[in-house]
Amino acid sequence: MQSDRINKIQHHLYSNGFARVEELADATGASIVTIRRDLQRLEENGIVTRTHGGARLADGAGPEIAFQARAQDHVEAKRAIGEVAFGLLRPHTTVFLDAGTTVLQLARRLRLEPLPLTVFTNGLAVAQELVNVENVSVNLLGGQLRNENLSMVGPYAEQMLGELWFDQLYLGTSAVRDDARMYTLNPAEASLNRVMIGRTSQPIVLADSSKFGDSAPYAVAPVTAAHTLITDSRLDAAWKTRLAELNVAATVVPLGRTS
Missing domain, CATH: 3.40.50.1360 (Rossmann fold)
Structure with missing residues (x-):
């Protein structure tokens, strides 16, 4: 479940650039608290950069996420x-x-x-x-x-x-x-x-x-x-x-x- 949700977050950010936390919650069916926790982990792993109210993909994360998106x-x-x-x-x-x-x-x-x-x-x-x-x-x-x-x-x-x-x-x-x-x-x-x-x-x-x-x-x-x-x-x-x-x-x- 967590792995699927993380993939959805990454794919959404790859397709849309910046996304607000509420938008990611709607896209994944998860709570805002859960999305914030996921974004924190993704930022620690260098995959996303959090901004006020949302997040975007970190510089350099695009090719791997693009491959994952195609894999889905x-x-x-x-x-x-x-x-x-x-x-x-x-x-x-x-x-x-x-x-x-x-x-x-x-x-x-x-x-x-x-x-x-x-x-x-x-x-x-x-x-x-x-x-x-x-x-x-x-x-x-x-x-x-x-x-x-x-x-x-x-x-x-x-x-x-x-x-x-x-x-x-x-x-x-x-x-x-x-x-x-x-x-x-x-x-x-x-x-x-x-x-x-x-x-x-x-x-x-x-x-x-x-x-x-x-x-x-x-x-x-x-x-x-x-x-x-x-x-x-x-x-x-x-x-x-x-x-x-x-x-x-x-x-x-x-x-x-x-x-």
């Missing part, structure tokens, strides 16, 4: 996809988990039920999720830190990938455009993703239904590059038909009805 988008679908992806993991293999927020849900599922795996990742949040998880060996790529995605990118990361081979790759995507290609928001991320795909025989794409028909500027690869694609049942019928026509091995995870 379509979280039901991401968790369901992560659960199905977990079922594809095989003990005593080497896998790559990319820095996407849907893949992060897979890492969280692995933390709950560890398997003996060697994991490589370029995602700081993914690596942090798997710290001290029994039987999971975690390896983080070097390179340049991309703040917006808490990920490592660039030529050094690509060079390291070129010396590795993975039994499976679990890859997220920012968008699957109407040309049936996967896209992302950053050119270095797109370049690294292409190298990832070339270092495995089983690229497994995790993409919730909101990504289909969406747009991002930098092409990664055709969706047909996926050995397996896992999405959710809110994917519209036209895209389901399209994936079948492209012979993409798609697993559609059932979700509850939208309200």
